[in-house]
Amino acid sequence: MKTQINTLKKLLFVALSSAVIYSCKDENWEPVNNYDAEIGTGENTNFDAITDTYADVSGLPYINMWGYRNVHDPSVIKVGDTYYMYSTDVAFGVSVKPGIQVRKSKDLINWTFEGWVFDGLPKKGVEYITQNGGTPDNSLWAPYIMEVNGEYRLYYSLASNKGRLSVTGLATSSSPMGPWVEKDIVVTSKDDNSIGTNAIDPTVLVADGRHIMYYGSSWDGIYKLELDPATGLAKNAGDRGTRIVQRGMTGGMRNGNLEGPEIIYNAEQKKYYLFLAYDWLQTKYNVRVARSDSPDGPFLDYNGANVNNNIDSAPMIIAPYQFKGHSGWQGVSHPGVFKGENNQYYIAHQGRPGVNSFYMDLHVRELYWMQDGWPVASPERYAAVTQKEIKSADLAGTYEQIVLGYNVVPGYGNEQTSPDFQLSSETILSPNGTINNDPNNTWSFNAPYLTLSWGNGAFKDILYVKYGRDWENKVSSTILFTGLNQFGTAIWAKKIK
Incomplete structure (x- = not known):
């Protein structure tokens, strides 16, 4: 092969x-x-x-x-x-x-x-x-x-x-x-x-x-x-x-x-x-x-x-x-x-x-x-977006989030015909500090790091927060975050509303 x-x-x-x-x-x-x-x-x-x-x-x-x-x-x-x-x-x-x-x-x-x-x-x-x-x-x-x-x-x-x-x-x-x-x-x-x-x-x-x-x-x-x-x-x-x-x-x-x-x-x-x-x-x-x-x-x-x-x-x-x-x-x-x-x-x-x-x-x-x-x-390409202070209140909203999972497909071009796209899903950071309005899942912010805590703290994502361009929606500036969970899996997201 x-x-x-x-x-x-x-x-x-x-x-x-x-x-x-x-x-x-x-x-x-x-x-x-x-x-x-x-x-x-x-x-x-x-x-x-x-x-x-x-x-x-x-x-x-x-x-x-x-x-x-x-x-x-x-x-x-x-x-x-x-x-x-x-x-x-x-x-x-x-x-x-x-x-x-x-x-x-x-x-x-x-x-x-x-x-x-x-x-x-x-x-x-x-x-x-x-x-x-x-x-x-x-x-x-x-x-x-x-x-x-x-x-x-x-x-x-x-x-x-x-x-x-x-x-x-x-x-x-x-x-x-x-x-x-x-x-x-x-x-x-x-x-x-x-x-x-x-x-x-x-x-x-x-x-x-x-x-x-x-x-x-x-x-x-x-x-x-x-x-x-x-x-x-x-x-x-x-x-x-x-x-x-x-x-x-x-x-x-x-x-x-x-x-x-x-x-x-x-x-x-x-x-x-x-x-x-x-x-x-x-x-x-x-x-x-x-x-x-x-x-x-x-x-x-x-x-x-x-x-x-x-x-x-x-x-x-x-x-x-x-x-x-x-x-x-x-x-x-x-x-x-x-x-x-x-x-x-x-x-x-x-x-x-x-x-x-x-x-x-x-x-x-x-x-x-x-x-x-x-x-x-960064989950998005560089676009020289002007940076400004991000506060906790700015983070509340709806995001498209991608977890960069992976499926092993042994081989090369003949076997790896699918890109195995990692797809986005909607995640809501509520103003009350919960994720998706679930009290078992919470978020906190200590700039520039956002922590997503899942299952009463059983799992945590530590994420870096910064402004960037939303290339897919042609939005000149929005909040992006990127980081790793406790298993070393990358987490990406962008705020869409």
Whole structure:
């Protein structure tokens, strides 16, 4: 079953081949019109122009209109007052040129398409694959961007037609806009029985002078690999590192895909957080988190279990969901976690609308750290909503609430055909402090945390409260909450009246 993963992905990541040049801008663009003017900027943003589907502007003639569209596997870095995003080569319904897509933004809402890192496939990655009997894909996957002493390092993934015959390579530049120079291959994998994982999906952590890459996918989980800080390449040539994460199994089959790691260190929490992508990217794709006191692990889940011991970890902080009046969002993973203004963390990922899972929209959400040190994600996309004091009286009202439950469906694309949408239900926070007018269920508020107590205190949800946009109902500002119950299950809600 695992040998089908790259083949299935290729059906989603179609690209055109072209000669290798190293640049960010494509001087042959023929803009159709200025879509950015339609969306606007800052306080003048026209959110209604940000649509779920975009068939009429998905092709190459409309690249200046892509913005948040055709985004998969985003990696974001903030340089000065600008955010730069690099992502996989994809487009809805059409072939696209390979090279890693580049976008930038001032506000995390309005994005302009800036071109490609490469004008084609990197030469050294192609050579490795062809020398090992494979044909490289005409697309690059899952880049990771970082800055080291004024040098921008961009790691990329190149897969092939042969299972896990893949490479992760490195390109460098003195500017986030390029031009980029291909340095070398960082780590490789072969389509054989050798120990290791698929050499895709890199992320890099700098800790105590060390540079450590975390990468991989289902074949043998997620690995960590020591890099040379001076070059950004493997410290020891040919090294593939050691495994740190592996998923559980049911009936002799893996419970689903495992890929797309993202590692950060939160200095306030004094812990390392490893975000992971679970399940099939077009349907059940979801985000899990593990944490450790050391960059070397062990990384533990919500229940204190080592995520390298063939388990499915918790908490799951983002998963396919559906609020009323909307087709829902599936495929909501491959997280890119980064810091913005005022030490605010964000998580970027793709979102595929329930009406058609081949569209890929950029979602950016705020992350909050709860009192127990676990991160949670906003139930709605970031919209720069003005914040004001929230009092207990403001919380009384009717909410749409989603409990991010989960059903195990072992397998990959052939088995996980359903997104397993988690549906919203109505919850009322009454002014008298009860939930749904039941005296056995009560709520209390100690800003910014809301506590929902169920069954006379037998169960409790601790939730972070903030204003945000209701995207489904096109309401510019409403109260949102997000958090975890005592079992590590994520709870989302938005106030609707």
